[in-house]
Amino acid sequence: MTLRRRDALIAAAALACARPAAALAQQSADDTFLERTIELELQLAEAYDGEDFEQAALFAEQCREHARGLGTALRNRGGRPPEEPGGFRGGPLALEREAVRTCHDAIGEVSDGRLLPTFAAVMANHGQHLVVLRQRMGRDPIPSAFETGAVQ
Amino acid sequence: MCAPVPTRRQLLAAAGAGGSAALLAACGGSGDAGGATREQLEARDLRLFGSALDLEHTVIAAYTAGAGLLRGEAREHARAIVAHEREHAERLTQMIELMGGKPNPPRTPEEYRRGFPSLSDEDDVLRFAIDLENASVRAYNEALPKLSDPRLRQFAAAPATTEAEHAALLRGDLGRPQVPDAFVTGRSQIG
Numbered sequence: 001m002t003l004r005r006r007d008a009l010i011a012a013a014a015l016a017c018a019r020p021a022a023a024l025a026q027q028s029a030d031d032t033f034l035e036r037t038i039e040l041e042l043q044l045a046e047a048y049d050g051e052d053f054e055q056a057a058l059f060a061e062q063c064r065e066h067a068r069g070l071g072t073a074l075r076n077r078g079g080r081p082p083e084e085p086g087g088f089r090g091g092p093l094a095l096e097r098e099a100v101r102t103c104h105d106a107i108g109e110v111s112d113g114r115l116l117p118t119f120a121a122v123m124a125n126h127g128q129h130l131v132v133l134r135q136r137m138g139r140d141p142i143p144s145a146f147e148t149g150a151v152q
Numbered sequence: 153m154c155a156p157v158p159t160r161r162q163l164l165a166a167a168g169a170g171g172s173a174a175l176l177a178a179c180g181g182s183g184d185a186g187g188a189t190r191e192q193l194e195a196r197d198l199r200l201f202g203s204a205l206d207l208e209h210t211v212i213a214a215y216t217a218g219a220g221l222l223r224g225e226a227r228e229h230a231r232a233i234v235a236h237e238r239e240h241a242e243r244l245t246q247m248i249e250l251m252g253g254k255p256n257p258p259r260t261p262e263e264y265r266r267g268f269p270s271l272s273d274e275d276d277v278l279r280f281a282i283d284l285e286n287a288s289v290r291a292y293n294e295a296l297p298k299l300s301d302p303r304l305r306q307f308a309a310a311p312a313t314t315e316a317e318h319a320a321l322l323r324g325d326l327g328r329p330q331v332p333d334a335f336v337t338g339r340s341q342i343g
Contacts, residue, residue, distance in 0.1 A: 055331065058329075061334075062331070104309055104313075107302075107306050107309045108303060109302065113297045116296045116297045116305065118335070119309075120292075120309055120312060120313075121293065121335035121336050121337050122335065123309060123312075124289060124293070124313045124316035124336035124337075125316070125331065125333065125334055125335060126313075127316050127317045127320075128316055128319070128330065129331060131317045131320040131324075132320065132330055132331065135324070141229075141317070141321055142233065142314065144236075145235070145237075145314055146310035146311060146314060148313075
C-alpha cells in the first residue's frame with residue numbers, strides 16, 4: 001500500500017467514525033431533553049397530588065400522560081425513560097415554568113424534527129396550567145405575549 | 153461556511169431567542185428541509201410567517217368587532233389578549249421585513265366582519281375568540297417543523313403557547329373546563 005492510499009483509507013475511516021459519533025451525540029442530546037422533561041412531569045404530578053384545588057387531579061393526570069407519551073418516544077429511540085421524578089425544587093408554579101422553559105429549549109435544540117410537535121403540544125398545556133395557577137394566586141394570568149416560562 | 157449572513161443574524165436577533173442553538177442555527181437544523189435550497193427554505197419561512205401575520209390581524213379584528221358585547225372580567229381579559237396579539241403582529245411584521253419580505257397589511261374592518269359569524273352576545277364572542285385562538289395554536293404548531301431555523305422554531309413556539317393560554321382564560325370566562333387536553337394542538341373537540 002502506498003503512503004498516499006493508506007492516508008486516504010485512514011482519513012475515510014476517521015470520517016466514517018466521526019459521522020456516527022456526531023449523530024450519536026445529537027441523538028443523546030435529544031434523549032436528554034426527553035429524560036429531563038419526563039422527570040419534570042413526574043415531579044409535577046407528585047406536586048399536584050399534594051394540592052387540593054379543583055383541577056389539581058386533572059393536572060396531575062395530564063402530566064402523567066405527558067410522561068407516558070414522552071416515555072414512548074424515548075423507548076422508540078432505544079432509550080429508557082426515568083421512572084422517578086427529577087430533583088427539581090419548588091411548588092407547581094415554579095415547576096410549570098421550568099416545564100415550559102425546558103420544552104422551549106428542546107424546540108430550539110432537538111435534531112429529530114418528529115419530536116417538535118410533541119414538545120410544542122406539551123409546552124402549550126403547561127402554559128394553560130400556568131394560567132389557572134396564576135389566577136388562583138391573584139396574579140396576572142397572561143403576563144407575557146411570548147410565553148417561554150421566563151416571566152414570574 | 154456555516155456563518156449566517158448579517159441579515160439572517162438580525163433576523164435571529166429579532167426572533168428573541170438565543171443560547172446554544174447558535175451552532176444548529178448556523179448549520180441548519182432539524183426542520184423538514186427535504187433537500188430544498190436555502191432560498192427555497194427562506195421563501196417557505198416567509199410564507200409561514202406571512203400566514204401567521206394574516207391570522208393575527210384577523211384575531212385582532214375579531215376582538216375589536218366583539219369588544220362591545222363583553223363585560224366585566226371577560227372584557228378585561230380581551231383587552232389584555234388583544235394587546236398580546238398586537239405584539240405578535242408587530243414582531244412578525246418586523247421579522248418578515250428583515251427576511252426581505254413584504255408583510256401583508258390588515259384588511260379593512262368591514263372586510264373582516266363579512267367573514268365573521270353573527271355575534272349577538274358575550275358567549276358568541278367568547279366562543280368565536282376561542283375558535284380563533286385554537287386556530288392560531290394550530291397554525292404556529294404546524295409551522296414549527298417546517299421552519300428552517302431552530303431559533304425561528306423557538307420564536308413560533310412562544311406565541312403558540314400564549315395563544316393556548318388565551319384559550320384557557322376565555323374558556324374559564326365561558327364557564328368551561330380551562331385545560332381539557334393534555335396535548336394542546338388547537339384541535340380540541342371540547343372548545
